[in-house]
Amino acid sequence: MASLFATTNNGDGHTNGADDSGNPTYILYPNIQRPNPKVVSAKGLYLTLENGQVILDGTGGPAVACIGHGNVEVQKAVMEQMEKFSYVHPLSYANASAEALARWVVTSTGGVMAKATIMGSGSEAVEAAMKLTRQYFVDKNQPERIHFIARKGAFHGTTLGSLSLSEKLGLRSPFQPLLINHVSWVSTPNMYRGKLSGESTEEYVTRLVEEIREEFQRVGPSKVGAFVAETVTGSSLGCLVAPPGYFKAVRSVCDEFGALLILDEVMCGMGRTGSTHAWQQEGAAPDIQTLAKSLAGGYGPVSMLLMNQKIVDALVAGGGYFNHGHTHGSHAVACAGALQVQKIILRDRLLENVNLMGKRLELALQSALRDHPHIGDIRGRGLFWAVEFVEDKETRKPFPANLGISRRIQQAGLNRPQGISLYPGSGTVDGYVGDHVLISPPFNITPEEIDTIVLLLTQVIDDVFQAAEFPKMKASGWAMKLVETKS
Known part of the structure; x- marks a missing residue:
């Protein structure tokens, strides 16, 4: 595949990488001189x-x-939606496909979550989770809660907000001056590299949770809005599964200090780890949850933000409005494809x-x-x-x-x-x-x-x-x- 490294002069003074056929590309790929x-x-x-x-x-x-790839049932569902309409502005109109998808996913939480908002990417969902946390505490008359505690090595997205939560140093460094400063990090559970020789699993969990508690105290408990974690880590740390009891203890710490628990299941959610939601295997539920990749299975750009009733009640009692939205949110065609993906997963067990x-x-x-x-x-x-x-x-x-x-x-x-x-x-x-x-x-x-x-x-x-x-x-x-x- 040596041709992937070729460059081509377009005759206009510009040089682009060339594809397998020697044609110049006008897409800015991660490696500029090497088109995918x-x-x-x-x-x-x-x-x-x-x-x-x-x-x-x-x-x-x-x-x-x-x-x-290439599932004909999903293709049919997408075409049927396109025959009705493809797009309506989500801040002005509702559509049945988005409503049905939100109902399906919220119901799959067994009553833990109450509402959803639908976007296009995991980074967008994490960004929305941060804004929702802020609005929740403003509506609760606790505007000083602007700090997030996340975990070392985490990756939560590439937008400036979601990257601010990510302690992936190689990705952060070029953009550091643009990132928000109200974030700190604690250790990510790592049974391979973090657990000490001779330390029991229970002792390791206790040590990890004590570190979280100490970080709350260092920052000031009344300043922390949320603790943020991937339920099972994704591409950044490679499928690290927390030891038993960890998330139950984390949930208790958040409740103790009045902070929210945000679980990022963009990569590990919607069935990837063996249950619809990865937290369902942990015995602890979040207040806010992000979803994306296995939600639509690649048949449309769909992500989702879920929130529990506590969050909804605060919004209703406050301004009654979540000041957030995207032009292509709740996209009818993408939601129709995602809903069919979820129906296939259920039907085919x-x-x-x-x-x-x-x-x-x-x-x-x-x-x-x-x-x-x-x-x-x-x-x-x-x-x-x-x-x-x-x-x-x-x-x-x-x-x-x-x-x-x-x-x-x-x-x-x-x-x-x-x-x-x-x-x-x-x-x-x-x-x-x-x-x-x-x-x-x-x-x-x-x-x-x-x-x-x-x-x-x-x-x-x-x-x-x-x-x-x-x-x-x-x-x-x-x-x-x-x-x-x-x-």
Whole structure:
């Protein structure tokens, strides 16, 4: 795929990267000189590129394509809505598709949430959650509550507000002067890197929660508006699952100090971890929740902000109005597609498959990779898994950032004749160093497809670490194992 690195002079003095066919691109891709591979079609688990290569989509993008690509039922639902109308302004009109989607998702919380507002991206939803927190406390006559406590290594979005909550240092640094200052961070639960030797899980949870309590006291309890966390961490830290009891204790601390609990389930929500909402496995519910990726499964840009009755009551008693909105919010076509995705998940009992295939994926990853000299940790829940790479398995030392291990793994997967798409993550340890990849296939994946993903992943890892610059690979005598799983 060397042509992806080509540049083309357009004859007007400008130079753009060129696509696989040598045509100049006018899209500003993350790497300006390297346009992304162009997809021309997608069906089920597979993407077909412009050059004819077929890629197994092992992640659904960033855990988005939860029922695979090209579903004709969703296409039909979208077309039916378009035949009625495509767009009405959400601040002036209602539409049935948005109402039905909001009712479906709110109902799925079992009475925990009361209302929803619908936007286009996860970053927008987090931004709205911050504004809703502010308005809640203004309406409660507590305007001094402007501070947010979030968690180290977190990523909550790329807008200035959501980036302000994100302690992803490599992403923050260019924009630091523009970010809000009323944010501080505490440790993220990390059973691999954070739990001390000889420390019990209960003791670890106690230590984490005491750190949160101390941060409330340091800031001033009456100044904190909300504690913000991903229920299961996403692309930034790689599928870290909190130890049992952590979120119950966090909920208690928020209640003790009168702060709200915001759970960001943009990536881990709507079934990805085996329950409709990831917090349903934690025994603790948020006041405000964000959702996005598996909500519409990629069939439309849809995100959602959920709030409980306490929030609604405060708004009603206050100004009676949430001063927030987007031009394309509650978009009828996108909501129609999202609602059909959710109906398919329920009808086909796909959450059962998430749990069943998630266990198969876990066993296959452990069987194939746990003895690899450069695999530090394999973690996740449901169909949301990460593999963390280390230079030294004993000390858990990460690779230097300049080696770009996760990006190498991603590119090696795309370069194979039987390609596989893996989602890379860097800065896993401290925001700069540390590498992992995500595996997040669709909810309707089959056992055979699980086995294929793990086999291809293992082969890609083997290819990358066989290079001469990784002598421990050869010294270990490690050889790729055949993937063996049990149904």
